Amino acid sequence: MHSHNHSHHHAHDKNERIGWTFFLNVTFTIIEFIGGWLTNSTAIMADAVHDLGDSISIGFAWLLSHFSDKQASSTYSYGYKRLSLFGALINSVVLIAGSIFILVEAIPRLSNPEMPMVEGMLGLALLGVTVNGYAVYKLKAGTTLNEKVLTWHLLEDVLGWVAVLIVSIILMFVDWPVLDPLLSIAFTLFILFNVLKNLKATLALFLxxxxxxxxxxxxxxxxxxxxxxxxxxHLHYWSLDGESHVLTAHLVLNAPYDVPKLQSLKQVISEDLRGFDLSHTTIEFEFPNEVCRDE
Known part of the structure; x- marks a missing residue:
């Protein structure tokens, strides 16, 4: 009874950490978009798009952490793990659309750069480092894969804001407005590279x-x-979400073995497959000359 309460408490802590980080990120993303518009900085807008993607990731992670304890049903017989794949797909689409928007805004500015409002840019950068740094600190306590991935996302954000901070300090002393669109293009290309890599992996798992x-x-x-x-x-090895893998296979036997022999074989195969960390396994035996139903 005690261990059940402990695991329930751990799950509650995890949900609370992810939920808290989600609301912090969404609030700050809204501030960023407004701040980017007011300071006329495409670099801040680029980081806002990055943060929007992170907010969606965190939102789906939070949703998934609520569903992950829910038992599989007759309708959703494998449970709800594929929600994370769905979240990754939506996240990729949003980030690609946002990145195209930033590039359309930033590239023309290279030939005709406009000086951003440097004091506002510096203030937002300091706030960005503080907020994202605190979110990393909160999530670092997590042990789940989801939380670790989100921590890396937020660490990227901290580094992004450090870059904005450095550029805003340089712009206070030097009149190089082209640094702002250059930084936003660099951010955006980095985001696009990672998104397209993840999208390829996500689509492969979807298929x-x-x-x-x-x-x-x-x-x-x-x-x-x-x-x-x-x-x-008919060996099918696929994944629910990139972590939980499923295996189904038909094994054609050499002879029509009796039940004790089949039970023994089943046990041996089960032991062999244990090392592959499979979430679901279905093995079907076929006797010699038996017509496979799936042919």
Whole structure:
């Protein structure tokens, strides 16, 4: 009973940490967009787009942390883990659209740069380093993969604001307005590079591609290594969310073994597959000359 209460308390702490970070990020993103517009700084606008993407990520992580404790149902038989993939897809679309908007704004400014309101830019940069730094400090206490990924996102934001801070200090002493659009383009290209890389991985998982071809080959080899198994077919190795993997396979046997032998084989295969950290496994035995239903 005590351990249940402890795990419930841990889940509550995790939800509270992510929820708190979400509201902090959303509030600050709104301040950034207003501040970027008032200070006429495309660099701040670029960081606002980055923060908007992080807010969506954190929002879905928070939503998922509520759903993750919920049991699978007859309608959602695998549970709700694919929500994180859906969140990653929406996040990618928002960030790509935002990045295109920033590039359209920033590139023309290279030939005709406008001086941003440097004092406002400096103030926002100091606020950005403080807010994101505090959010990193709060989330660092988390142990889940979700929280660790979000911590890295927020650390990127801190570094982004440090860059804005440095540029705003330089602009206080030197009349180089071109630094503002240059910084925003650099930010945006960095965001786009990471988004497109993640989008490719997310789409592959959405299309139920194998999460790791090498692991799939090892699983096939392990199944075929049994003297009772003649052939493996209809092997499907896919992922719910990039972390929880699913395996289904048909094994053609060498002889019509009796029930005790099949039970023993099932146990051996189960032990072999334990090392692959699979969330769901379905193995079907087929006897020699049996017609496969899925052919």
């Amino acid at each position: 139920q591609a194998s999460p790791d071809k090498e692991t799939q080959d090892k699983i096939t080899k392990a199944l075929l290594s049994k003297p009772e198994v003649r052939e493996v077919h």
